[in-house]
Amino acid sequence: MRIGELAHRTAVSERSLRYYEQQGLLVSERTPGGHREFHERAVDRVILLQQLFAAGLHSKKIAALLPCMRDADGGPNELATQQLLDDLRSERRRIDRTIRDLRTSRAVLDDVIATAEHELPPAGAAAS
Amino acid sequence: MRIGELAHRTAVSERSLRYYEQQGLLVSERTPGGHREFHERAVDRVILLQQLFAAGLHSKKIAALLPCMRDADGGPNELATQQLLDDLRSERRRIDRTIRDLRTSRAVLDDVIATAEHELPPAGAAAS
């Protein structure tokens, strides 16, 4: 598929898709005219990339990480180096911290929302 | 306490603390000479701010949110406006999404780590 369809199907901008490719996170063939042609597989890859980005990993680490992932074929194509391993463990700790912070923030939000709803019932709701 | 102590106790840079104050997220008295004097209370406040930042809230929303929080005294000082309420609900959805993405990423990391450890045992470990 071409970039427009991939962008549409993943809800990721073409700009970002080109950026991902440039960073080595996404591969594509090229038509004789130079247009990108993506494999069906790219859809899942892009979704994974989005998740990793949302988790705060930077493209460089994702690029280092991807070859060490087990894909559909089974084993990884590369083994994580000691340096990468340390990085990943560090990222893991950061992720755990972030999850805790997210839960805290969500609780704060819920509390504010609940309190406000109590005083300020949404339109269409019956007052207690 | 002064800014240095607060920075040390919260592990947040003085730069950031001044920024928080500038954004209306943190209050301080001033000594006759103009130095900031923080209340003991500021420690918890800064920790909360860090959690909210880590959860991806921007300072402007935090500033709008803070007066609507229930503090130690009991009720909130202000009630959330409808606009803020919509914002917070939107943030809440974003947070839920992010938590899911974090879990996914953590699983990816764990898988890579486990695979690499299997082949590349940490120094000092016995081989299987």
Added chain:
DNA sequence: CTTGAACCTTACATGGATGTCACATTTTAC
């Protein structure tokens, strides 16, 4: 062949918390 949609590359802009540097003033210790 023509036309419009889709795509290409390149370059510059953006946001937002934080880092950093310069220089002045205050505070603290002696």
Added chain:
DNA sequence: GTAAAATGTGACATCCATGTAAGGTTCAAG
């Protein structure tokens, strides 16, 4: 009183995924 440490302000830099605009080429349909 003096030196050193801490603090103040202001300005500029940084990161990095993404937005956006310009100008040219390719693709698909009539």
